[in-house]
Amino acid sequence: MKLSRLSTTVLAGAAMLALASCSAGGGSTDSTASPAEATTATVNTEAPVYDQLPEAIQDAGVINIAGDTHPPYRTLQENGEITGIDPDIQAALAEQLGVPFAIQTSSGLDAMLTGMLSGRYDAFNGPVRTTAEREEDFDAVVWMTTRTSYLYLTERQDELGAPEDVCGARVAGVTGSVTESQLEHYTQWCSDNGLEAPTFLGLEDTNSTILAIQSDRADYAGTTQTAALDLQAQDEGTFEFVVQSDEQGAGVDQLAMFMPKDNELAPAMLAAFEGIFANGEYDRIMSEWELDDVTVDAPTLNPMTESGE
Structure with missing residues (x-):
């Protein structure tokens, strides 16, 4: 499909x-x-x-x-x-x-x-x-990899479109997910560059994180790059995203069954x-x-x- x-x-x-x-x-x-x-x-x-x-x-x-x-x-x-x-x-x-x-x-x-x-x-x-x-x-049987991405509303491109904009922002993510742990690495990058730490809002599932940015409870929804691409394709023009880089401590996560x-x-x-x-x-x-x-x-x-x- x-x-x-x-x-x-x-x-x-x-x-x-x-x-x-x-x-x-x-x-x-x-x-x-x-x-x-x-x-x-x-x-x-x-x-x-x-x-x-x-x-x-x-x-x-x-x-x-x-x-x-x-x-x-x-x-x-x-x-x-x-x-x-x-x-x-x-x-x-x-x-x-x-x-x-x-x-x-x-x-x-x-x-x-x-x-x-x-x-x-x-x-x-x-x-x-x-x-x-x-x-x-x-x-754990590993069968794919991913990078963490931070989804935001396209209408907020000017204020949220740069990597440093994640610093000091509200980031919704699934509790216990890849995003939560990767945001800790991002926080260190923010600190090293004299910027504020992002705030993590832990929620139960991905839909809740999307609703959070749409209702202004959060600025970003942290998710896998795969999910970010899919959401962007489903609702063209609504979302953009920032990909966490190696410089920001991302690395590549191994996803498993x-x-x-x-x-x-x-x-x-x-x-x-x-x-x-x-x-x-x-x-x-x-x-x-x-x-x-x-x-x-x-x-x-x-x-x-x-x-x-």
Whole structure:
């Protein structure tokens, strides 16, 4: 599915999540997708990686994967369907694994990480960067990279368009995300240049950060460069963004699919990723979503704590 085929705006997705949040008393939300809503409808015991799956996953016949709304990774359509890079990657992986994925919608990174540790979810595909600390609790299969960007309204170009403008500004971002940690590096750059530190406004999901800049609760929405490009393409002329540079401490973050270590799914998932790299599906999907600049040569397992082999 290409970017040009997206039909739902960020605000529409945010409204749907807001309704769900209200019905749950304002906390994080979870809804369980039925097997019929999974990426692939049937189990294929002859699939290349099926025999490597843990017995519990084989018995369940489905991989329950957590997901929030985060275009272009996942976009919640008005009919309840979730589209984006993540479902496309899941469809390709399901062909290798022989079992379907079912996206369980949730809100908030902490809720998804703790949900995996409690056994509610089998995996979560971010976009979340892997760290040595996270790899203590989770297995991480890295399959793409990113740089942090700071999205702002085009009408504010004159006051927000330069890298130094981020210093002293209000930056909305998802709590616990890449943006929050990268903003710390940006803060150091600001200090080194005699400029004020930016203020981080931690929110539950990407839609909330976009609403924050549209309602003037924040000046910027910190997000991945991938998401910034997608939002700009969806609503042409509305958004611009500043990309955090190496000088500002950005570097390149490795984004991963996470799985709790105790469910022993990681070896099979790594093999499935290797399969879609080998058969060309990975390159095809990334190219269709115009993500060639953030691809990796090969998937790696736990690169922060292991050799990645």
